[in-house]
Amino acid sequence: MRREARVEGVVQGVGFRPFVHTLARRLGLAGHVGNDADGVFLAVEGSSEGVARFLDALKAEAPPLAVIDRIEVTEVPPLGAARFDILPSPPGGVANTLVSADSATCADCLRELADPGDRRYRYPFVNCTNCGPRFTIVRGVPYDRPRTTMAGFALCRDCAREYADPADRRFHAQPVCCPACGPRLRLGTAEGDDALRVAVRLLGEGRVLAVKGLGGYHLAVAAASEPAAAALRSRKHREDKPFAIMVPDLAVAGDLCEVDPVAERLLTGRRRPIVLLPRRRAAPVAPSVAPGNRMLGVLLPYTPLHHLLLTDFAAPIVLTSANVSDEPIVFRDDEARDRLSGIADAFLTHDRPIHVRTDDSVARTFRGRAQLQRRSRGYAPEPVVVGQDFRRHVLACGAELKNTFCLAKGRHAFLSHHIGDLENYETLRSFTEGIEHFGRLFDIAPEIVAHDLHPEYLSTKYALDLAESGTVEPVGVQHHHAHIAACLADNAESGPVLGVAFDGTGYGTDHTIWGGEFLLADLAGFRRVGHLEPVRMPGGTAAVRQPWRMAAAYLGATDDTGDLDVVRRHAREWPAVVSMAASGVNAPLTSSAGRLFDAVAALLGVRDTTNYEGQAAIELEQLADPAVRGGYPAGISAADPVTVSGADLVKSVVDDLRAGRAVDVVAARFHNGVAEAIRGVCARLREATGVGTVALSGGVFQNVLLLDRTVDLLEGRGFRVLTHSRVPTNDGGVSLGQAVVAANTTGPVRQ
Known part of the structure; x- marks a missing residue:
């Protein structure tokens, strides 16, 4: 008998053809296997028992990196084949195959x-x-x-x-090489092992080393050396944001941090993200590595070069993206020399070109499963499989911050690697080049381009420029609807849900700044059914960089002009900022939950100015005592949409501060109060709508304390709660949400 089969999924570059060849030869079958634009095609001929065993083993025994989406088998007449061959790849055709992510050394x-x-x-x-x-x-x-x-x-x-050789582990391994024919390691005039020895010596001397990795350059220093870590922080202009640490093995990771079973699987698996872990008190890490942070970002070696470097150095190293703050990771050799010359003391490099710059992924664990904070190396470009077909090819351009784009067709959403903040030419170039590359790889010619509603986002301008050609239909997707849609797609659901979208900034349909939203939503649309009471942002974007301004706005909203430390710290500017908020001049309205957290952080003396996005809220979470239960009350209106009084929470914070309450207790009660307000609003909305599933999304829910409290309270009231896992809850997941919304709000395929 003879059977032909088509195998779709991640089946190229993962040893699938040699696996098929070996399997067929073992079972005494003839036929062929090959790659083409759709994946893998094959035919087997022989005894009925042998063919049946072959088809059973095709998925059950597939190579470790293979991800099989579908196998279609067709019965055909025998041809009398006598051998089994691997055929060359035919040219042309529509590319429907998938490309594997980079994988850690086996x-x-x-x-x-x-x-x-x-x-x-x-x-x-x-x-x-x-x-x-x-x-x-x-x-x-x-x-x-x-x-x-x-x-x-x-x-x-x-x-x-x-x-x-079909029997060899490297049969048709495309990157196969050895010292005689492959790339070479260099540091200055030293090559190979000599270059490694020099690199290890320099790390021991406290020098900053640029290291060329899989998807770009990293900057490395000894993690235990405070002078080295401080020098790197100063040269990189990265004032407070934590650095990641690479450790030799799991045992050393356990010495530095608490490692649960899910984190262990993340650290040692083939994808090897940076994993955010609770640090141990006595962890021998320089203060400048993660100042004031109870967590450490830890990863294990994922290339042979990393393994050699960590083995020879025999201690953890800082390994952070090689860039100047706010620029994308450097990946071209000439750019590395140019842009990093003022940061790195030496360059450990090689001559294998990198085609696509790809940052390290970042993950954490939550309630027994992984949650991605940044989806990049090790995950991209493998698709997110969604519950419904994309009937037309879609490009979703994502958000301004933590940008990713998404190209989609069939049931596959190809979420890009992390692009970064679209605030400079280099990042924009990475964005546009990435879209073109994904389009070629997956043969996607967009018919729909989805974008954020904010008219000044570079991603929006790119989408609208593309739509001017007349061949692409533009679809604007409200930012927070995209967040909730991303959570639905992440969980392979379609809604409706009560979506709680809490973040820093999102352009609302009323042209104000949203960010503390309750939406009745599905993949096709939404209704704003609740939000935080709007307050003024004195100075506009200045209030994002200077959280004390939000404290002034909230105190002004409660008519509190009493003697507080935050007022004394900014006595000279305070009256003008309060007046600005009261007048509304250069003070736009916002319902942002992120800005509420900023205000409380400033009131508690945590952070008056920030050096990176979300810093005040992150440090406020670090301050809070997780053992504290009970939260501050917040008024919930009976209006439609309902509103939550953030000012009530602020007033309670101020009252406890004046009563001399410890700031870690106050911070915890504030977090608990926000979670209780979410529960209260969702309970009221369930009565009005009958919807009992809640989807939590937006950057504020990167706050594990808030997320944990909120899930506990909602589940305690009988809600089913959806959270993120496969894509980030922050703006890195917005492009996926835009894509599924666009696919569900546009017409059928054009004829």
Whole structure:
């Protein structure tokens, strides 16, 4: 008998063809297997028992990096085939195949790396079909060596033999190489192991080292050295934001932090994100690594070079994206020399080109599952599979901050790697180049372009410029609706839900700044059914950078002009700022939950000015005592939409401060009060709408204390609660939400 099959999913660049070849040969079957633009095609011929066993094993025994979405099998007449072949990839066709993410070095390659008798001993670019670079080196599909940045490295005789041997682990492994034919490591005039020795010495001397990785350059220093960490922070112009730490192994991670089973799987899995973990009190980490933070961002080595560096240095190192603050990660060698010359003392680099810059992913754990804070290396460009088909090709341009874009077709939403904040030319170039690259890889020609409603966002302007061609239909998606839609898509649901979207800034349909929203929403639309009472933002965007201004606005709203530390700290500017808020001149209205957290942070003396987005709220969470129960009351109106009085929460904070209450207790009661207000509003809205599922989204819900309290209270009242896992709750998930909203609000396929 003979069967033909089509296999779709992440099946190229993961050893699927050699797996099929080996399986067929083992079962005594003839036929063929090959890659094309749709994935993998194959045919098997032989005994009925052998063919049946082959089809059963096709998914059950697939290679570790393979992700199979679908297998379609067709019965065809036997041809009398006598052998099983791997066919060359045919040219042309519509690209429907998927591209694997970069994967951490596998155990087999690590054994070779450490074996003095192996020809790849201490070779920093060892890889096989089960690990190594993928997305960051792919230039086109089908995924073959000539379409990767390894095209310039001709295989030596030994590597060519492995590549052609179906029994070898490197059979058709496109990045295969060795010291004789592959990339070379360099530091100044030193090469190979000599370059590593110099790098280790420099780290020991407290120097700042630029290291070329999978998706770009990193900056590294010894994590225990305060002078080195402080020098890196100063040169990088990164005043307070924490650095990530790479540790040699899981045991060292456990010495620094508390590691739960989910975190352990994240740290040691093939994707290797930075994992945010509770730090131990005695963790030997320099103060400048994560100043004032109870958490550390920890990751394990994910390339052979990292393994060698960490093994030889024998201590944790800071490993942070190589860039000047607010610019994207540097990935081209000439740009690295130019942009990092004032930061790095030396460059540990190599000659394998990076095609796509890709930052490290960031994750944490929450209630037994992973939650992505930044979805990038190790995850992109593997798609998010959604519950409904995209009937037309969609491009969603995302938000201004923490930007990602999303290209979608079929049931696949190709969420991009982390782009960053669209505030400079370099990031915008990364955004536009990324869209073009994804379009080519996945053969997506957008018919719909979704964008934020904010007219000044660069992503919005890009979308509207694209729509001027007349071939693409623009769809504006309100920011907070996109957040809730992203949460629905993340959970493969369609709604309706009561969506709680809490963040810093989002352009509302009434042209004010939203950010503390309760929406009755599904994938097609929403109604604003509640929000925080609006207050003024004195100075507009200045109030985002200077949280004390929001304290002035809230105190002004409660007519409180009493003697508080925050007033004394800003005595000279205070009257003018209060007057600005009262008059409404240069003081737009906002319902932002982020700005409410800013106000309380300033009142408690946590943070008057910020150096990065969300800093005041992050540090307020760090201050709060999680053992404290009970929260401050907040008035909830009976209007439609209902409103929540943030001023009530602020008044209670001020009353406790004047009563001499400890600030960690006050911070905790404030968090609890916000969670109780969310529960109160959702309970009232359930009575009015009959909807008993709540979706929580927006950057404020990166706050684990608030999220935990809110989920507890809602579930205690019988609500079903949806939170994020596969995509970020912050603006990194907005493009996915825009894509599914656009797909559900536009007409059928154009004829």
